[in-house]
Each structure stands twice: as structure tokens, then as C-alpha cells.
Amino acid sequence: MEFSIKSTVPGKHRSACIVVGVFESKQLSASAASLDKLSGGLLTSVVKRGDIEGKSGQTLMLHSAPKTLAERILLVGLGKQEEFGDIPYRKALSKAVATLKETAVPEAIFYLTDLDVKDRDSYWKVRQAVEIIRGSVYQFNQLKSKKENNKAIALKKVTLDVANKRDISAGERAVREGQAIADGMDLAKNMGNLPANICTPSYLAKQAKALEKVGKKIKVTVLDEAAMERVGMGALLAVARGTHEPAKLITIEYAGAKKGDKPVVLVGKGVTFDTGGISIKPAQAMDEMKYDMSGAASVIGTLRACAQLQLPINVVGVIPTTENMPGGSAIKPGDIITSLSGQTIEILNTDAEGRLILCDALTYSERFKPAVVIDIATLTGACVIALGKHPSGLLSNDQPLAQDLLQAGDFSGDRVWQLPLWEEYQDQLKTNFADMANVGGREGGTITAACFLWRFTKQYRWAHLDIAGTAWLGGDQKGSTGRPVPLLTQYLINQCDKGREKTLEK
Numbered sequence: 001m002e003f004s005i006k007s008t009v010p011g012k013h014r015s016a017c018i019v020v021g022v023f024e025s026k027q028l029s030a031s032a033a034s035l036d037k038l039s040g041g042l043l044t045s046v047v048k049r050g051d052i053e054g055k056s057g058q059t060l061m062l063h064s065a066p067k068t069l070a071e072r073i074l075l076v077g078l079g080k081q082e083e084f085g086d087i088p089y090r091k092a093l094s095k096a097v098a099t100l101k102e103t104a105v106p107e108a109i110f111y112l113t114d115l116d117v118k119d120r121d122s123y124w125k126v127r128q129a130v131e132i133i134r135g136s137v138y139q140f141n142q143l144k145s146k147k148e149n150n151k152a153i154a155l156k157k158v159t160l161d162v163a164n165k166r167d168i169s170a171g172e173r174a175v176r177e178g179q180a181i182a183d184g185m186d187l188a189k190n191m192g193n194l195p196a197n198i199c200t201p202s203y204l205a206k207q208a209k210a211l212e213k214v215g216k217k218i219k220v221t222v223l224d225e226a227a228m229e230r231v232g233m234g235a236l237l238a239v240a241r242g243t244h245e246p247a248k249l250i251t252i253e254y255a256g257a258k259k260g261d262k263p264v265v266l267v268g269k270g271v272t273f274d275t276g277g278i279s280i281k282p283a284q285a286m287d288e289m290k291y292d293m294s295g296a297a298s299v300i301g302t303l304r305a306c307a308q309l310q311l312p313i314n315v316v317g318v319i320p321t322t323e324n325m326p327g328g329s330a331i332k333p334g335d336i337i338t339s340l341s342g343q344t345i346e347i348l349n350t351d352a353e354g355r356l357i358l359c360d361a362l363t364y365s366e367r368f369k370p371a372v373v374i375d376i377a378t379l380t381g382a383c384v385i386a387l388g389k390h391p392s393g394l395l396s397n398d399q400p401l402a403q404d405l406l407q408a409g410d411f412s413g414d415r416v417w418q419l420p421l422w423e424e425y426q427d428q429l430k431t432n433f434a435d436m437a438n439v440g441g442r443e444g445g446t447i448t449a450a451c452f453l454w455r456f457t458k459q460y461r462w463a464h465l466d467i468a469g470t471a472w473l474g475g476d477q478k479g480s481t482g483r484p485v486p487l488l489t490q491y492l493i494n495q496c497d498k499g500r501e502k503t504l505e506k
């Protein structure tokens with residue numbers, strides 16, 4: 001999809017479709033009003049007839065637009081003008097693209113990006129538009145054999161109008177950054193949507209390796225099981241015992257800043273299929289456990305965005321990846337293993353495997369002398385129960401880092417909600433037989449999982465993102481969401497801006 005930025009009067013340029021908004025109670029937006037004037041009152045009469053009232057989410061396609069240079073006009077309901085903020089703005093955009101997707105329109109100009117959105121500037125409006133439009137034309141049908149089920153979307157070119165000529169350069173930067181984030185999300189979605197018989201740990205390693213082609217600043221290394229054995233990753237290897245599929249530890253190093261600048265380390269859970277192991281899961285919806293590598297996919301997607309944008313920052317992605325299967329050599333409840341940190345773990349439930357592979361990757365991350373470490377994991381069903389599908393769970397041992405992530409989430413729309421990481425919960429992980437158990441009971445399941453990881457992150461500032469509820473959608477929208485690529489990329493962009501401000505102060 002191609003995007004360009006303009007600041008023009010609607011109807012004076014040739015276009016297959018002009019997209020303009022109408023507020024509730026039939027109030028034309030500024031662009032709609034100017035188009036109305038040009039067309040001799042067309043929009044006023046359509047709205048008067050009552051076909052569109054301007055309620056949020058309504059759309060109406062007009063197939064002729066007299067006296068304008070457009071073939072069609074798409075009217076989009078915006079809701080109440082005084083309530084026009086992030087949510088109705090996003091809804092208007094997605095409804096507009098959903099309507100265009102059903103038509104043969106190859107190109108369109110959007111006048112939604114020049115609306116006033118509460119507390120948001122042109123950069124934000126354009127970036128959201130790019131990400132929403134790209135997200136809604138994403139399709140995953142590479143595994144359908146019949147071409148008629150793969151109908152291509154006609155829309156190929158979108159022009160986004162900004163209110164002022166002086167906003168054009170901010171708009172163009174927003175296109176560039178939005179496109180990179182969308183490319184990262186597409187990559188993450190593809191990996192998430194692929195079934196586990198294709199998307200194996202080796203496949204993830206291959207996808208990571210392919211990032212070296214995106215820019216010279218990326219270096220990828222992959223440890224196999226023998227190498228992990230030498231390093232001493234007893235917890236990761238314990239999970240890998242149950243499957244024939246070889247486990248990997250993937251490291252992606254992106255050097256965007258000078259050598260010696262401490263990197264941001266992103267650790268992504270890469271369980272390519274989670275049966276639960278010997279503590280096997282029920283059959284119902286078990287297919288969804290192919291998404292249990294979504295943390296890993298978001299790390300690969302984010303590093304792709306970094307490389308594409310050439311961000312001036314050092315970032316390292318660390319991906320522990322394996323299947324969790326109930327094979328003959330699989331770990332059993334009661335088994336005690338030794339992690340890379342030297343701490344011993346009694347496995348009381350083999351389905352709590354994410355924390356086992358993550359704890360070794362977190363210890364391994366110390367060697368990069370990180371500025372901060374953020375892990376991303378589809379870690380607990382409890383998080384889905386607590387927070388649903390809107391925010392990811394956030395727990396951290398460092399409040400300024402948590403604040404940075406909350407802020408990046410709010411700006412990008414890929415939001416997080418903080419849960420308490422309190423010492424009191426650690427008691428739930430006590431056992432008579434080892435340093436800790438790998439589960440802490442039903443109460444506060446997301447928090448005790450984070451408490452487990454906390455024991456391996458004492459050497460640095462760390463945050464944990466539980467994306468069990470946000471990484472994919474169920475129902476008729478079933479599929480990977482590409483989250484939290486926008487959040488993580490935004491966090492990194494903000495870190496770069498902070499660095500720039502510091503240099504300016506000097």
C-alpha cells in the first residue's frame with residue numbers, strides 16, 4: 001500500500017473516491033462542507049433525506065459527485081463532535097476502509113486526517129491512519145489452495161489530507177514510521193497465524209536470520225540444544241525434552257547507536273505449540289496454542305521496524321523457542337531442574353512452561369549489559385480473565401520504565417495496564433523441595449508468574465508484558481493482532497527522542 005500526504009481542497013483533484021466525515025445530527029465536517037458547496041449542495045440534500053445521520057460507524061457511498069473531480073464520495077459517521085477523540089477517530093477510519101475494501105476503488109483520498117481529534121496532532125492522526133488502513137487490508141490466505149478464496153483488495157493508493165501545509169513534513173514522517181510498524185506487524189501476524197507444523201523453532205530462527213537482509217546493522221545468532229547445554233540453560237532444555245522438534249535460542253543484535261551504548265533487550269516467549277506437556281490441556285480450542293510464540297514474533301517484528309527506520313539505538317532481541325509436548329522424555333510434575341542462574345525449580349505443572357524458557361533467557365540477557373530488559377509473553381490465562389483483550393498486562397521492578405511503557409501504549413493505541421509486583425506474592429512460590437515452584441496456585445496467577453520471573457531479573461531494570469489476551473483475537477476475527485509491535489516500537493522511538501533531547505541540553 002502506497003501513502004502520500006497532501007493539504008488540498010476536497011473535490012479539486014482527480015480521485016476515485018473522496019472520504020469525508022459527518023458528525024452526529026447531520027453536521028458536516030469542514031471538508032464535507034466545502035465539498036458540499038462545490039457540488040451544489042449534494043451532501044446537504046443526502047443528509048437531509050436521512051440516509052446518514054453521522055452516528056459513529058455509519059458509512060454511505062455516493063456514486064456520483066457532480067462538479068467535483070471525484071468519481072465517488074464516501075461519507076463516514078463520526079459521532080458527537082464534542083466527544084471526538086481517539087476511539088471514534090479510529091472507528092471512523094476502520095469503517096471507511098472496511099467499506100472501501102468491498103469495492104473496486106483502487107485509490108482514495110481521506111479527509112479524516114484533517115479533523116480535530118482531542119489532544120492529538122497531525123503526526124499522530126496520520127500514523128494511526130496508516131496503521132489502521134494497513135491493518136485492515138492485511139490478509140492471511142497463503143495456505144488456501146483455491147484462488148477464488150484469495151480475492152485481492154483493489155485499494156492500493158491512499159492520500160491522507162492534513163489541515164495545514166506546514167503539517168506535511170510531520171505527516172510524511174508519520175507515514176514512514178507507520179509503514180515500518182505495519183511491516184513489523186504483518187511479519188508478526190504471519191508468524192502467529194502460521195500453524196505449528198510450519199512455524200517451528202527452526203522456522204522462527206530462519207525468519208530472524210532473514211532480518212539481516214533488512215539492514216547491515218543486524219546480526220543474528222542461533223544456539224542449538226548442544227550449545228544451550230554448554231551454556232547451562234537447564235530450564236529451557238527441560239521444556240524441550242518432550243518434543244522431537246529441536247529447540248533454539250535466537251539472538252538478534254541491532255546496532256543503531258555507537259558501540260558501548262547500553263542496549264534495550266527484548267525477550268520474547270517462543271513456544272511454537274503449547275499442549276501443556278504432561279499436564280496436558282483440554283482439547284477445546286487447543287489449536288489456539290499455535291499463537292504461544294507471539295512474544296517472539298513481536299520481538300522479530302519490532303527489530304524489523306527498528307532496522308527499517310534505522311533508529312539510533314542499540315536493541316537486542318532474545319528468543320527462547322521450543323514446543324511444549326508430552327513426549328516420553330518430557331518433564332513430569334515433581335521433577336526438579338536447575339536453571340542457568342543456578343536456582344532450582346520444582347515443576348508442579350508442566351503447562352507453566354513459558355516462565356521456564358524465559359527465566360534462562362532473562363539470565364542470559366545479563367551478558368548484553370542492558371539499559372533495560374522487557375520480556376513479552378503469552379504467559380497466563382489469568383491475564384485474559386483479569387484484563388480481557390484490550391490492554392496487555394504490565395509488571396515491572398522499575399517504575400520509570402513502567403511509566404515509559406504506559407505512555408508509549410497510550411500514544412500508540414497499543415495499551416498496557418499495570419498490575420502490582422509485590423514481594424508478598426512470592427510466598428505462593430514456596431516449596432519444601434527446591435528454591436521455588438513453577439506455579440503459585442490460582443490466586444493472582446498473572447502476578448505470581450511475574451514474581452517467578454522477577455527472581456531472575458535482579459541485575460537490571462525490567463518490565464514484563466503479559467500479552468495472552470492481546471496477541472490474537474478469537475471468534476470471527478480469529479487471527480494474530482501483531483501486538484505489541486506498535487507499543488515496543490513507540491517505546492524505542494521515544495527512547496531515541498529522549499537521547500536527542502539530552503544531547504541538545506549539553
Ligand code: BES
Pocket residue numbers: 274276292349351352353354378379380381382384439440445468469
Ligand atoms: N500459553 C499459556 C497461557 C495462555 C493460556 C495464553 C490461554 C493464552 C490463552 C501458558 O503456557 C499456560 O499454560 N499457563 C498456565 C499457567 C498455569 C499452569 C499456572 C495457565 O494460564 O493456565
Ligand code: MN
Pocket residue numbers: 274276324350351352353354
Ligand atoms: Mn502452558
Ligand code: ZN
Pocket residue numbers: 271274292351353354378379
Ligand atoms: Zn504457554
